[in-house]
Amino acid sequence: MIVTIIGTGLIGGSAAKVLREKGFATRILGVDNNPLHAATALRLGIVDEMADLQTAVETADLVLLAIPVDAALVVLPRVLDYTTQQVVADMGSAKSLLRNKVAQHPRRGRYVSTHPMWGTEYSGPEAAVSGAFRQKAVVICNAGESDADALTLVRDMYTLMEMRLLDMDAAEHDLHAAYVSHISHITSFALANTVLEKEKEDEAIFELASAGFESTVRLAKSNPDMWVPILQQNRDNILDVLNEHISQLRKFKSCLEKENYGYLKTLMENANTIKRIIK
């Protein structure tokens, strides 16, 4: 099967690697408006050749869109314009706006809205890894709006990638993603800024940085070109979560201010019940 990857970075590059290894993709075309990424993807053998958008779509059996969610709003309609019988899937982290954008497109049925819940804090083709996606969840949004054959192909692809398939409405996805992915990035960015602010007056502060700190702050290395558009598109949900999170932090603050260590312990014990979910 000929697969076209639009956006040969972390997500697109990793998908290309897995699909080639599994024998699903026999030929991989790349499209990338970043010449450096294009050259690197070619050099690393992630794609067999680079092509312009129209050629890459027309040549493909399957088109995967793995670009920032603001760019996807512009590129997906163009991809569908070039589509005849190809199957198209996007892999972005915010689904509602994109769904609305192509709702009236005559080839809407060829498109499958997906979000594989995998990523790292790194970006670009060099960040692409072979073992990506395995054992993680992938959300398929509004499956009923896609043609049956398109849906089957995309589901088979993610099954081959050993992902756990979930069906959701785009609005439901965006709400959940705000809670279990987007807010984590904001807390990491803000935690990094908190400590960097202090570092201005105290250079030695990072000599003590522990594994716990690294774990909570690593997402602060994430690419703003990818994350600004996600927060923008999912703004309403994220503001709700952010308000709730600030209010939860204020409870810890109030316990310390009032020296109410009994309630502080209750807050921590409640947080401990996350063990049910995160092994």
Add this chain to the structure above:
Amino acid sequence: MIVTIIGTGLIGGSAAKVLREKGFATRILGVDNNPLHAATALRLGIVDEMADLQTAVETADLVLLAIPVDAALVVLPRVLDYTTQQVVADMGSAKSLLRNKVAQHPRRGRYVSTHPMWGTEYSGPEAAVSGAFRQKAVVICNAGESDADALTLVRDMYTLMEMRLLDMDAAEHDLHAAYVSHISHITSFALANTVLEKEKEDEAIFELASAGFESTVRLAKSNPDMWVPILQQNRDNILDVLNEHISQLRKFKSCLEKENYGYLKTLMENANTIKRIIK
């Protein structure tokens, strides 16, 4: 060398394992007021025998205190009461109050104040691991208040454990620890509570939990019996950091409310500079 471990949980148990493997400890005595932990530490061979506090201190060459920091305020003076030529070191995460507590003790010199910057979100002897502490920082506080031979023994021990030694005043340690360890725990606890709060009305929310979420929330599994006393003892520093962190989060909130995506990007780009410190 005979080593006594007071508190045979995650930290004490891991230290016992490493010191035995390295041949530093030829015999290990354990003291634990939790009968279940005592039995488990014996069964797992972490300690050779359990003993009462007085016997364990009097028999030892080196006594390691690895108990919650509130308990340490009570137990360290008692340990020094039993001490003649033994060397005593604590491994707790807050140093100033404990320093003050034993400042006037006649055997103050036998005590070395330390904080190995390693841990996991798990607790108890079963959480103890062999490869612990390696490549991490260990802080020695107010080294000048310890006898030269006691200091040398403890430094040699941490060097053998392949740790990176740092010297600091207790007050300086507590300030830095608030920024690069204690605040990370509060943000994780609060993030867990944020999402658990939402889960009450929306059970499916965790189906999407990604690796990023797991990474930022894993410290929420940490033991409240250990963490309440740390936050209590380091209250003033932690309140400063928590206020700064809430103010950093409010900047993200304000950007979203005002749809100021240029400044949102600036905030993220600033956070990205954490790459200098966290590889």
